Amino acid sequence: MQNVLRLSLRWGPGRANGVASLFFSFSAQHRLHSSSILTSHIRQLKASHPRFCSNLSLRKMSAGDVDKSLYILPNDSPICPLDCADAFKALTSKERLYAHHMSKASYNGALAVFLQVSPESPGIFVTFFRLFKAESLDSLKEKAKKCGFSDEEWDGFLMYVAGFYYNNGNYRGFGDSKIIPGVDMKKIDALMRSSEAAKLSPTFLRTWEVVRPVMGTLESKQLHLGYGDRGVTCYHSENINETDVEKIDRYCKAKELELWNTRLFKDFEKKNGKTVYRLRLASSKTDGASEEEFEDSIIVTERGDYSPLMARTCSCLAKALEVAANDTQKKMISKYIEHFTEGDVKYHKDGSRFWIKDIEPVIESYIGFIENYRDPAGVRSEFEGFVACVNKETSLKFKTLVSKAEQILERLPWGKPYEKDHFLKPDFTALDVISFASSGLPSGINIPNYDDIRQNEGFKNVSLGNVIAATPKQKMNFIDQEDEDLLHTYHKDSFEVQVGLHELLGHGSGKLFQRNADGTFNFDRNTVDLITGKPVATWYEPGETWSSVFGPLSSAYEECRAEAVGYVLCCDADILEIFGYKDAMAETVKYVNWLNEIRAGLLALEFYSAETKKWGQAHCYARFVLTKVCLEAGQDFVTITECVGEDGKPDLKFKLDKKKIDDVGKPAVNAFLAKLQAHKSAADVQGGTKLFEKYGTVGEQELRWRDICIARRKPRRLFVQANTVFDGKEEVTLKSYDATSAGVIQSFLERYESGAIDELEQCWLKDLVWYPSHLKGTDHQK
Structure with missing residues (x-):
């Protein structure tokens, strides 16, 4: 059991007055000892600095200490339309129908995300769907006014709903922190009770x-996703801890089982004195459970997680199969259907093998349990599916990059033994997204x-071109006007370069040293360790994967590696020329990329929890680490200066010396990358x-920066996506929505059939038994 003490510091008077907080975590058994030490230090500070320390105080954190504004989406959060109208118009009728069915498969499957996030998310979704389905927004607004809503509160309520929909749950897809309404729950309750x-x-x-x-509470364990003893997750039952996860990982390693599409539950009562674990596989089939003893526990492997939702996904995939463009797509979809029916990952891997062989399709799509960012253990994945059409003009740049990739890989700082035996030239396309069903849209x-x-x-x-292009023009923090103008003008250009290098040569590079099942190795045993200078002494054993070995750190670590590849390779003139930039323009794009990315590492502090000392987002953790690497490089390459802003409040000045990118920044990042x-x-x-x-440790200085980043934070963008509409015969049209919270709500209402929502509710009611303390005080057995 961890406790948190908060040390509040206030200083003044004058324009520089302010407040800061220091957080100290300690175990329950050390509470009195830790408190007495801190109290002693406070007395000394008050005695030696009475003017500045008279208001020092020490108290235990409570829900009342939480800054609620951090968990409320501002009413002015930008909502960007995901524009794909021109790309959709260029498709044939058959291609549009294929896109429609694949979109439906993706969206129906993504209802599972609500069941993966928090115990309340599916119920909130069901409530909102039925609330807005039953009557118009105008009618609800009139009732809201009678319940005491101001216009601002009504807008805030709609923004909460839109944000909930966009994030596929009540925790941010980017940052993993809870989202609550900015309206009194009593007013929302009154609205619900007066609704149609x-x-x-x-x-x-x-x-x-x-x-x-x-829905509106901020207890300490509710603030962020995490293991049930200190956070919220539905990848596990609430009584699962890290020791349980490690045991199941050992079992799965021995059985060579991969956990992408699983959830883990532990019975609250033992069976014959043994703990019972349930490893649940996502599938439409519900039969075929197996039981086995392992390390004095019973492990039950059972199918049928999200069963009705997986059945809907399979039904849509079967319709897409009928209008697939070629045999490779048909084989791919058939394997996906087997996977979602049977629950066996091997079928999805087979489908993925066909997918990588489907070269340059007009309609690109992928579907399944893909990214493991949000699982506290880092091994179970969130459902996602996307459908997009190829932007041929931009794709030509990426094809050129792929053609030269083998030569470019030789520039990375690890040499041939650390690179794949054969570079398998991938398909690399620029896409305009038609549908993206997940907890957020990547670039x-x-x-x-x-x-x-x-x-x-x-x-x-x-590379998702219409996602990259949808950038709201907001005032930028911590940089001068010249740099801000450059970022606004060249962000799309530089980010396109970074995404290309990050994905192809970052994630696509590097070798994992493995011992094969027959005892042989996939690398020369005399390979020299880049750090020790001695022969490599460790490797991946059979059944181990990158994610299973590095666990929760794997996502941030890999994103950092891929980001670093983008930083160092964007310095090369011939690579920038591939993207169409030469001479002065190339230098500008290079500078803007470094400026944007390293500054992002500073802004990332917003997603660091001082209370838990945890990062809420893998990309943010990764970028912060690289910012620290660049700060460590010294020579004033990157400087972050604390100051007072024009508004009289604490501020920061961020500066990156463009003349030192090649001589200071690149060598430092290169050495770290190796x-x-x-x-x-x-x-x-x-x-x-x-x-x-x-490099990822956040010290006192960075905590001060974090306070300033949070105080001056800008709202993140949300997206509103179009829907494909099939007339039942052969015509598919694209329906777009206003870039407003009301538009987001309407798009979700028209995206789903009521039957799918009923099935989501059925899945949710079965799950609630695993989260009794989270939903304490509610009668969910009715």
């Missing part, structure tokens, strides 16, 4: 009563995530963790 939905549906208010008590993707396929058979890279690869290749989780945490 309450009159039409006998279960509406019962569902609402389950989620209402936790680029390198998939599949299966190590054995990526290393030995190939992969694909995609170490990252050495630890990754050799499965050296201890060395890799030590290296990464050295």
Whole structure:
């Protein structure tokens, strides 16, 4: 049990007055000892600095100490339309129909995300769907006014709903922190009870009563996703801890089972004195459970997780199969259907093998349990699916990059022994997204995530052009006007370069040293360790993967490695020329890329929790580490200066010396990159963790920066996506929506059939038994 003490510091008077907080974590058994030490220090500070320290105080954190504004989406959060109209118009009728069915498969499957995030997310989704389905927004607004809503509160409520929909749950897809309404829950409760939905549906208010008590609360364990003893997750039952996860990992390693599409539950009562674990596979089939003893526990492997949702996904995939463009796509979809039916990952891996062989399709799509960012253990994945059409003009740049990739890889700082035996030239396309069903939209993707396929058979890279292009013009913090103008003007250009290098040559590079099942090795045993100078002494054993060995750190570590590749390679003139930039323009794009990325590492502090000392987002952790590497390089290459802003409040000045990118920045990042690869290749989780945490540690100075970043934070963008509409015969049209919170809500209402929402509710009601303390005080057994 961890406790947190908060040390509040106030200083003044004058324009520089302010407040800061220091957080101290300690175990329960050391509470009195830790408190007495800190109290002693406070007395000394008050005695020696009475003017500045008279208001020093020490108290235990409580829910009342939480800054609620951090968990409320601002009413002015920008909503960007994901524009794909021109790309969609260029498709044939058959291609549009294929895109429609694949989109439906993706969206129906992505309802599972709500079941993966938090115990209340599915119930909130069901409540909102029925609320807005039963009557118009205008009608609800009138009722809201009668319930005491101001216009600003009504807008805030709609923004909460839009943000909930966009993030596929009540935790941010980027940052993993809880989202709560910026409106008094009593007013929302009154609105629910006066709604048409309450009159039409006998279960509406019962569902609402389950989620209402936790929707707006900010207890310490509710603030972020994490293991059940200190966070929220539905990848596990609430009684699962890290020791349980490690045991199941050992079992799965012995059985050579991969956990991408699983969840883990532990019975609350033992069976014959043994702990019972349930490893649940996502599948439409519900039969075929097996039971086995392992390390004095019983492990039950059972199918049927999200069963009705997987059945819907399979039904849509079967329709897409009928209008697929070629035999490769048909084989791919058939394997996907087997996977979602049977629950066996091997079928999805087979489907992925066909997918990487489907070269340059007009319609690109991928679907499954893909990214493991949000699982506290880093091995179970969130459902996602996307459908997009190729932007041929931009794709030509990426094709050129692929054609030269083998030569470019030789520039990376680890040499041939650390690179794949054969570079498997991937398909790399620029896409305009038609549908993306997940907890957020990335700018680029390198998939599949299966190590054995990526290393030995190939992969694909995609850059999502209409996501990159949808950038709201906001005032930028911590930089001067000249740099801000450059970022606004050249962000798309520089980010396109970074995404290309990050995905193809970052995620697509590097070798994992492995012992094969027959005892042979996939590398020369005399290969020299880049760090020790001695022969490589560690490797991946059969059944081990990158994610299983590096666990929760794997996502941030790999994103950092890929980001670093982008930093160093964007310095090369011939690479920039591939993207169409030469001479002065090339230098500008290079500078803007470094400026944007290293500054992003500073802004990333917003996603660091001072209370738990954890990072809420893998990309943020990765960028912060690289910012620290550049700061360590010295020579005033990167400077971050604390100051007072024009508004009289604490501020920062960020500066990057463009003249020192090649001579200071690149060598520093290159040296760090070599170490990252050495630890990754050799499965050296201890060395890799030590290296990464050295730079990822947030000290007192960075905590001050964090306070300023949070105080001056800008709202993140949300997207509103179009829907494909099929007339039942042969015509598919694209329906777009206003770039408003109301537009987001309407798009979700028209995306799903009521039957799918009923099935989501059925899955949710079965799951609730695993989260009794999270939903304490609610009657969810009705």
